[in-house]
Amino acid sequence: MFSLRHLLLISSVTEPWSPLDEDLGPGYQITRVSSLNAAQSLLREKRFDMAFIELALLQAGPVQGVETFKNTLNELLAPHVETPTVIITPDHLVPFAVELASETVSGYLTLPVEASELKLMADRLFESRLKEAEIRYLRDQFWSQDYDNVVATTCPQMKIVLDRVQDVAPTKSTVLLNGETGVGKSLFAQLIHQHSSRKNKQFIKVHCGAISESLIESELFGHEKGAFTGALRRKLGKFELAHGGTIFLDEISTLSPSAQIKLLQVIQDSTFQRVGGETDVEVDIRIIVATNENLKLLSDEKKFRQDLYYRLNVFPISIPPLRNRMADLPTIMQSLIEKLNRTHQKHIIGADPEALNALMSYLWPGNVRELENVIERAYILERSKKISLQNLPLEIAQVDQSSTVLPIDTTLPLAEARQKLVSQFERAYLQELLTSTHGKINKAAETAGISTRQLNKLMNRYKLATKDFKWSKLSPSPAANFES
Template sequence: EVLKKIRSVAPTKTTVLLLGETGTGKGVMARLIHAHSNRKENQFIGVHCGAIPDTLMESELFGHEKGAFTGAVKRKLGKFEIAKAGTIFLDEINTITSSTQIKLLQVLQDRTFQPVGGEINIETDARFIAASNCDLREMAESGEFRKDLYYRLNVFPIVLPPLRERKEDIPELVSQFIRQLNLFHAKQISEVHALVLEALDAYDWPGNIRELENLIERAHILETSSTLTPESFPMELFQNQPPITQIALNASKSLAEVRRAGVENIERQYLKEILSINKGRIDASARDAAISTRQLHKLLTKYGIQKSEFK
């Protein structure tokens, strides 16, 4: 349901308000909207409002002119000006001050803003996405948040339930994470093993999407093939699943070939796990495995595993 709404609103210019508890993936959804929009070739600018001091918020969003205040030694571009015809995402918008709310209202109404200390209006065509982990309607009713700004933001609200309540979104989220990680780590991982998807679906996700993203990133670093395999994930994830050695047995092969493949799977998983525990240190890993460092080097070469991936 969430992804269906995102696909519907992504191609438009409509302002989107993402609502949900911490870790439900508001930032991920904002990037997904941008990626499926006709602005995807332009900038995506994310601003974590709760992490910026109140005194710097207006300068951060709208920029400032040289000499606008003490320490403003040169002109600074704000996030709206940098975003241009792209997308700007304001996370935890519920934390901004009333003076910033007024300026933000002007941007949404007139599509113009003034840098701090400036006199000339600057136009913006940025697509606006906001997010809050608090009930903005309740804040507006109590006077903690401007009602007129709330109504401007609440054009297309999307409530993000915890991941455990929308597990049908997991495959697409995983694909999104893999695409991003491929860019950063120069890998070409394109598939996810069926057993991994089953295990992800069976898990309760107390850490929501943030936990899923971290798990996929760890597996992406460890993986040496083009498919995310069970060996690259923590063993605990599969505690309710069939043992890995029971997966995808090929009856056309001989018993010796199947046995060898099973041993190799276990060895590969074991080596990755022990290197991860020891942060890539060969001496410590060899000691824990009760083998020589020379034997460990030979095994790492055999399976194409790089110790640098675990540091």
């Protein structure tokens, strides 16, 4: 049994549609109206799978133009803006139809229209909608699975992050995601979008650091034909493509000064101009940005616009590095293995104790993305039911050995050997402590249960400086292909 495809035909012309008096086939139910008023009344009461509209009806007054047609069309379809629409046009209006098809509608047909043409176009639209629905379903399933794995956390910092995500997701507020490379800022941006009222609209991601300074404005805001050498036609930017949805700007600190000015205008007025254009373009978007830099410091040093920083810093969320939530590592690892099992049709059930100890002892400078890469590599190499130590990278396998057994020098007297081991332990402990607290003396001292004076004394003894442990100064992640 099949469901009918409801098609709305809006046309004041009768003669060219005579073939449609015969049925298009058992799968279609056609509703015909001859005016926009009648169509508007219908659209308020009923949802159609697609609409075919005579272009001449969209002309408001004596002036013809794409903007006129577009405005009338938007007003008509306001109750159901997602309805796929095809323009029916006479030959002399084809240029307008072509431009509408490139920006607003799904396609166009020229008069007179044969029933077979209409059916072919309707079939294509319906198939396209089915594919989009399937992709949307699979995408939602994918992110909901990841969300389930993320929320299964025992880390207090992570629970605070998830609470903040839950609080801000339903709003339109701008969100600033802070965190080291590889912590999953892109995932959290997706989670915010998926749990907002815009979840069925576009989520457009832009890696600002991967686009050259000369192209970034065109990429974000689009350009007009002839705006620069090589601009052979109008191009819509990411902000226009994200209209109604969410735009995620990763590595926001790399934006050029001129692009920062335009972004500030979008945040303030919800408008911008394409490169080479003079007309304001209005957009309704949710902006999420991410950085692994200290934007406040950059703005204080005049390396980033201070007014833009304050506009972006409406709702900051700091995502902790993996080394600060190591209790979650086994859960994350198991989730990655289960995904790989589904993809590769293998059945690995986890990691053996030695391998797990090594994974838990490593500092993970590349965070979750580095863990993902390591697990995938080990998974491919593994021939048993559990990931073994021998299939982990050497730098991780050796960490386990060096961290579980301190070297003992038996050539020294007992007291001297003991003191040497204590010094080695104290230095290693302080390095771990300062790394986990990002070099914050008060927090580190409180965690260690000592005074700040005692901590500074120990740091001087072992030649440790707080500047070496600031998260924003960390070296780039070895997982260089992971942006967030």
